[in-house]
Structures are given as C-alpha cells and as structure tokens.
Amino acid sequence: DTAVSQTPKYLVTQMGNDKSIKCEQNLGHDTMYWYKQDSKKFLKIMFSYNNKELIINETVPNRFSPKSPDKAHLNLHINSLELGDSAVYFCASRQGRAYNEQFFGPGTRLTVL
C-alpha cells in the first residue's frame, strides 16, 4: 500500500544510453512532480504535471522528457545520458494547489559511468 512508488530504486548505466524511471501514486492526487537531488543534497524541481498537463518545466535539458499517461503515473525518460545526470531522482505528488503537503517516493539513484 505504498503511496508513491518509483522503479527502479537503483540504475547504473553507461554514458550515451537512454533510460526511464517510472513513478506511480495511489493517493488520488492530481499533481505530480519530478525532483533531482545532487550529491550536495540540493533538491531541485524539474517538472510538474497537473491532470496530465505539464505546468512546470524548469530549465532542464531537452534530453529529459516527462510523460504522464494518466493522473496516477508520471514517468521520466532520459536520452543520451551524461555523467552529470548522476543524482537521486524523486517523484512526488500532492492534491491541488498550495496548503497541501507533497508526498515523496523513495527515490531512484542514477549512476552514469
């Protein structure tokens, strides 16, 4: 009965490869997010979807493409992986707008060799 789940938990891959991370939430929330946490623990928003519509798109290389097939899922596809993409990627969800907490997934640790 995990609220926000991500797969895989760990991902080790070579530079230049393409990979995807999947996120699912069973909370019935209408807004989902992708965050990147770097080695210094800085957590930065990448994308946000509300009801399958992209509402936040930070300055992220276009090698990163989010896809939301439905309200409960937000996947992240990364093309042509680079060393600097190594980080922990967190998915989160919340209901509606402000005043509501965000629920985070356990994270996906991506290592690009």
Place this chain on the structure above:
Amino acid sequence: SQQGEEDPQALSIQEGENATMNCSYKTSINNLQWYRQNSGRGLVHLILIRSNEREKHSGRLRVTLDTSKKSSSLLITASRAADTASYFCATDAGGYNKLIFGAGTRLAVHP
C-alpha cells in the same frame, strides 16, 4: 537559485537535548514547509505553516515563521536518536508554483 537557506548545515547533539534549525528565504511566500529525509530515503512532510501564522506545533516539533525577516525555525524538543536525519525547509509561493527547497541541515542525535 535556492530560495531557502538553512543553518546550521550540520548539528550534532545528545539525546534529550533540543535541536533548533533555521531557514531564511528571499521572496514572498504562501506557506513554508519542513521535511525530513532519512539517509537513503525520500522526504517526509513534517509541518506546514501558512504565511499568516506565526507559530505551529506538532508533537515535539515547533515551527515559527517571521515573514518580516523572511525566516523560519524548526525546534525539535527532547531529541531522540531516531531524529537523526536531514531537515529541509521549502517555500511555496502558492498556486501551482513549485516548492523551493533549502540546502538542508544534517542533524545527528547521539545516544
């Protein structure tokens, strides 16, 4: 750029002591939230304080907000070893705006 800046960056205390972490931010906010992250895990929401509130309590947690100084503090009373984690403040400008996180405070509570 980071909105919230936390201090101290690291804090080491003994069980039973109180831990205070501070957060400063730069722009107007709708609310400010505190999250905890245990090592290797996701973030867990602790408490949310709205811009028109000055203080909020939840169990052993006490959060204050001073919008004139653009600062907030998180106090954990009677700390336990299980409180060992990183603590992040995050500001929310409202609407569908993003949460902007600070760099976090690493708290170590020694038995």
